[in-house]
Amino acid sequence: MIVEEEIVMFDGFGGYGDGWGYVAMMFGMLVFVALLFGAGVALSRGERRRGVPALTSSPEEILAGRFTRGEIDEGEYTDRLAVLRERVSS
Secondary structure (H helix, E strand, O other): OOOOOOOOOOOOOOOOOOOOHHHHHHHHHHHHHHHHHHEEEEEHHHHOOOOOOOOOOOOOHHHHHHHOOOOOOOOHHHHHHHHHHHHHHO
16 A cells, blocks of 8 residues: 655745745835825925915015015005005005
8 A cells, every 4th residue: 555645835925935025015015104104294395385375474474475586576566565555554
């Protein structure tokens, strides 16, 4: 009587090689979360750098900022400033 012996190889990692696949997936997830966090921080800082006026800026400060950045010329600045000051005094 001949007894055949079956050889079973270890397949404990479910086909992901020798376990480095799990390490790579964890590393990839950490990088992904870090990129999401970094993008959120960059977007929130970008709004402040683009010159979006703060909520505490007065209309005159906003107008002066537009004049400083060259969005309006001197004539338009003085006209609008006069209108703003008329409304305050009225």
